[in-house]
Amino acid sequence: MSERSLLHWQSAVAAICLGTAAFSAFSLWSLRKQLRDGEVPPAPAMGVEMLIGNTPLVQVRSLSRATGCTVYAKLELANPAGSAKDRVALNIVRAAEQQGLLVPGEPGWVFEGTSGSTGISIAMICNALGYRAHISLPDDTSPEKLALLESLGAVVNKVKPASIVDPDQYVNAAKKACERMVRDEGVRGVFADQFENDANWRVHYATTGPEIFQQTSGNIDCLVAGCGTGGTITGVARYLKERKGLWECHVVLADPQGSGFYNRVNHGVMYDSVEQEGTRRRHQVDTIVEGVGLNRITHNFRNGEQFVDEAVRVSDQQAVRMAKFLSVNDGLFVGSSTAVNAVAAVRMARELPKGATIVIIACDSGSRHLSKFWKEAKAVEREISLEEVMQ
Numbered sequence: 560m561s562e563r564s565l566l567h568w569q570s571a572v573a574a575i576c577l578g579t580a581a582f583s584a585f586s587l588w589s590l591r592k593q594l595r596d597g598e599v600p601p602a603p604a605m606g607v608e609m610l611i612g613n614t615p616l617v618q619v620r621s622l623s624r625a626t627g628c629t630v631y632a633k634l635e636l637a638n639p640a641g642s643a644k645d646r647v648a649l650n651i652v653r654a655a656e657q658q659g660l661l662v663p664g665e666p667g668w669v670f671e672g673t674s675g676s677t678g679i680s681i682a683m684i685c686n687a688l689g690y691r692a693h694i695s696l697p698d699d700t701s702p703e704k705l706a707l708l709e710s711l712g713a714v715v716n717k718v719k720p721a722s723i724v725d726p727d728q729y730v731n732a733a734k735k736a737c738e739r740m741v742r743d744e745g746v747r748g749v750f751a752d753q754f755e756n757d758a759n760w761r762v763h764y765a766t767t768g769p770e771i772f773q774q775t776s777g778n779i780d781c782l783v784a785g786c787g788t789g790g791t792i793t794g795v796a797r798y799l800k801e802r803k804g805l806w807e808c809h810v811v812l813a814d815p816q817g818s819g820f821y822n823r824v825n826h827g828v829m830y831d832s833v834e835q836e837g838t839r840r841r842h843q844v845d846t847i848v849e850g851v852g853l854n855r856i857t858h859n860f861r862n863g864e865q866f867v868d869e870a871v872r873v874s875d876q877q878a879v880r881m882a883k884f885l886s887v888n889d890g891l892f893v894g895s896s897t898a899v900n901a902v903a904a905v906r907m908a909r910e911l912p913k914g915a916t917i918v919i920i921a922c923d924s925g926s927r928h929l930s931k932f933w934k935e936a937k938a939v940e941r942e943i944s945l946e947e948v949m950q
């Protein structure tokens with residue numbers, strides 16, 4: 560190499576090094592500035608249960624850009640046990656303590672029938688507060704949720720998927736397990752009963768709703784949420800409509816295929832065509848989506864049904880594609896029910912005036928769904944357009 564080209568080469572290396580150093584310094588400076596300009600970091604929490612709630616609201620930039628509305632996601636997946644169910648589990652335990660069914664500082668059991676998220680939240684809260692968790696669930700629940708429950712040390716009771724009228728259906732199995740252990744073993748215990756328990760919708764009315772109202776400065780035109788127990792949608796909707804007026808915030812239930820809520824909300828009848836004799840498949844609600852969709856009316860839903868204005872049906876294919884779209888375009892790695900909400904939000908954005916603000920609930924993360932839902936979502940091509948998602 561000639562002396563001249565060696566000099567060129569050395570200056571090029573020096574320029575690259577300088578550039579990299581300047582870039583790192585800039586990144587660090589802007590991170591520090593963000594920290595200085597933002598809120599004061601929260602004070603230390605005295606226990607993990609105190610970290611529940613006050614979840615962030617983030618703009619879904621891709622959907623906002625594409626629709627001309629502002630679409631936000633309420634990141635319930637940022638709760639310590641990873642879903643909105645942390646709020647419910649804590650409130651159910653606190654209500655049981657107030658009723659004397661559990662006594663702080665003394666051994667006690669919380670029983671629940673749940674296909675996943677609520678069980679994980681109950682297991683975490685029981686560990687934090689000194690209780691034990693006993694969770695009954697369908698044996699086809701995703702392996703990552705099962706592994707989480709087992710890792711948290713919950714007693715896991717797997718039952719065959721069945722209709723609610725079957726005494727061995729997972730909710731009925733949980734109730735029976737509670738009655739048996741309280742009667743035969745003399746333990747202190749409570750059946751959480753998230754579907755029928757008022758502590759469920761009330762915590763969303765008292766916390767999730769006010770948080771969304773504050774985070775949007777009251778400028779929310781449309782709320783989109785799914786419905787499993789109905790606690791989230793009815794609790795948040797009731798709060799927002801009380802604050803804003805009945806018609807000032809449109810509340811939309813995003814329903815997966817096979818669920819009866821779509822017809823219940825839009826036509827007053829709890830029915831889906833898969834209910835026809837001879838057409839029902841193995842699962843209660845024929846969808847790959849977990850946590851939302853049902854074919855019975857729960858107390859939590861009935862109690863706030865009047866606050867739900869409309870339901871939008873979302874196919875599994877739309878949800879799977881939307882999950883990939885949000886991951887690739889926004890860095891939002893979400894679970895199946897959040898993807899369902901995002902599809903419904905785009906449908907609403909196309910009907911609402913430009914500039915409207917839509918909030919969707921992002922209930923849990925994609926990492927809870929790796930082996931089922933995300934197995935399909937990861938196969939979706941990276942370049943998929945929003946039009947293709949919505950087909």
Ligand SMILES: Cc1ncc(COP(=O)(O)O)c(C=O)c1O
Nearest residue numbers: 676787788789790791850896922
């Ligand atoms: C992942 C997920 N999303 C949404 C929901 C629905 O929430 P809710 O039960 O408040 O209707 C659930 C309920 O379990 C869930 O697990």
